[in-house]
Amino acid sequence: MIQTIHLKKRPIGAPTQDNFELTESENDLTLKDGEVLLETKYISVDPYLRGRMSDAKSYVPPFEVGQPLNSGIIAEVIESKNENFKKGDFVRDRLDWKTVQVSDGENLQKVDPDKAPLSAYLGILGMTGLTAYLGLHEIGKPKKGETLIVSGAAGAVGSVVGQIGKILGLTVIGIAGSDEKVELLKSEFGFDRGINYKTTDDMKASIKEAAPNGVDIYFDNVGGEISDAVLFSINKFARTINCGAISVYNNTETPTGVSVQPFLIKNSALMQGFIVSNYSDKFPEAMEQLSKWLGEGKLTYRETIVEGFENTPQAFLDMMDGKKKGKMIVKV
Numbered sequence: 453m454i455q456t457i458h459l460k461k462r463p464i465g466a467p468t469q470d471n472f473e474l475t476e477s478e479n480d481l482t483l484k485d486g487e488v489l490l491e492t493k494y495i496s497v498d499p500y501l502r503g504r505m506s507d508a509k510s511y512v513p514p515f516e517v518g519q520p521l522n523s524g525i526i527a528e529v530i531e532s533k534n535e536n537f538k539k540g541d542f543v544r545d546r547l548d549w550k551t552v553q554v555s556d557g558e559n560l561q562k563v564d565p566d567k568a569p570l571s572a573y574l575g576i577l578g579m580t581g582l583t584a585y586l587g588l589h590e591i592g593k594p595k596k597g598e599t600l601i602v603s604g605a606a607g608a609v610g611s612v613v614g615q616i617g618k619i620l621g622l623t624v625i626g627i628a629g630s631d632e633k634v635e636l637l638k639s640e641f642g643f644d645r646g647i648n649y650k651t652t653d654d655m656k657a658s659i660k661e662a663a664p665n666g667v668d669i670y671f672d673n674v675g676g677e678i679s680d681a682v683l684f685s686i687n688k689f690a691r692t693i694n695c696g697a698i699s700v701y702n703n704t705e706t707p708t709g710v711s712v713q714p715f716l717i718k719n720s721a722l723m724q725g726f727i728v729s730n731y732s733d734k735f736p737e738a739m740e741q742l743s744k745w746l747g748e749g750k751l752t753y754r755e756t757i758v759e760g761f762e763n764t765p766q767a768f769l770d771m772m773d774g775k776k777k778g779k780m781i782v783k784v
C-alpha cells in the first residue's frame with residue numbers, strides 16, 4: 453500500500469488539516485531502465501511550503517490542487533534499474549509526499565548515514581545550513597566585533613545563523629517566541645542575549661537594550677512588526693538579509709509597516725532579499741565548512757522529530773505555529 457498526501461484546497465489565511473488529504477493506493481509500481489524505487493524515510497516541513505500552497509507567483513511554482521505536495525525528503529533505494537544507485541543507498545531530493553515512489557534518478561543526491569544521522573541532511577547539512585551560512589556570508593558580510601540580530605532564532609535556520617555568528621566573533625542576539633526558546637538560544641546555541649517577542653511590550657526598547665551599540669547585521673526570518681522594530685537600531689552601513697517573512701505568510705491583505713527608505717538612507721544601509729538557490733555555485737564550499745564545524749563540535753543542532761507519515765500535515769502546521777525547537781522533521 454502507498455500513502456500519498458495531496459493539497460485538497462488552497463488555504464485562505466492560516467492553513468489547517470482541511471487543506472490536506474491522505475489517500476491510499478495499491479503498490480503496483482514497476483521500474484523502467486534508469487529508474488529507482490524509493491521508500492521515504494524523513495520528510496522536511498518548511499515555511500516556504502505555505503507560499504506554494506497559494507496560487508501566487510513566487511520563486512518556486514505553486515502546488516496544484518489535487519496533486520501531492522512535495523519537499524526535501526530522504527529516501528532509501530529499495531530497487532534500482534539505474535547504474536548510479538543500488539538497493540540500500542540513501543538519497544535526498546525534492547520528492548512527493550508519498551511513502552513509496554519512482555524516480556528517474558536525475559536529481560537524487562546520495563547521503564552517507566555513516567557520516568551524519570540521515571535527518572541532518574534535511575537540516576544543518578541541507579538547505580537549512582546552506583541558507584544560514586550563505587545568507588550570513590554573502591549578504592551579511594560579517595566582521596569580527598559586529599552585532600548580529602537574528603529573528604526566528606530558535607528555528608532551523610536561525611539557530612545555525614547565531615552559532616556561525618559566534619564562531620566569527622560577533623555579538624549575537626536572538627528573537628524567539630517563548631522564554632524556553634530564549635533560554636535555549638543562550639544555553640545550547642551560545643547566543644549572547646535573547647528577546648521573547650511574545651512577552652515584550654516594547655520591541656523597539658527591548659532591541660535597544662539588547663544591542664546597546666546598535667545592529668550591524670540583521671538576519672530576518674520573520675518580517676513584519678519585529679523587523680520594523682529592528683530598523684530603529686540599525687547602524688551605519690548595516691546589512692539586512694531578508695531570508696523569510698513567516699509573520700506575514702498567512703496574511704490575506706498586503707501587509708503595511710514602517711517606511712524603510714529613511715532608515716536605509718540615513719544609515720547608508722543595505723536590505724537584500726535572499727534565496728538560497730541563487731547561490732548554488734557556493735554550496736560545495738559552504739557544505740564543507742558546515743561539516744567541518746559540525747565535526748569539530750563548533751556547531752550543534754536541534755531537531756523536533758514527529759513520527760508517522762500521516763502526521764506530516766500536523767507537523768507542518770505545528771512548525772508554522774512555533775510548536776517545536778530547531779528543525780521540524782517527520783520520520784516515516
Ligand SMILES: NC(=O)c1ccc[n+]([C@@H]2O[C@H](COP(=O)([O-])OP(=O)(O)OC[C@H]3O[C@@H](n4cnc5c(N)ncnc54)[C@H](OP(=O)(O)O)[C@@H]3O)[C@@H](O)[C@H]2O)c1
Pocket residue numbers: 498499500579580583604605606607608609610627628629630633673674678694695696697698699700726727728729771772773774775776778779780
Ligand atoms: N530564502 C531562502 O532561501 C530560505 C530558505 C530557508 C528558509 N527560509 C525562510 O527562513 C525562515 C525560517 O525558516 P526555518 O525553516 O528555519 O523555519 P523555523 O524557524 O524552523 O520555523 C518557523 C518559526 O517561525 C516562527 N514564527 C512563526 N510565526 C511567527 C510570527 N508571526 N512572528 C515571528 N516568528 C514566527 C516560529 O518560532 P517562534 O516560536 O519563535 O515564533 C516557528 O518555529 C522562514 O521565514 C523561511 O521561509 C528562506
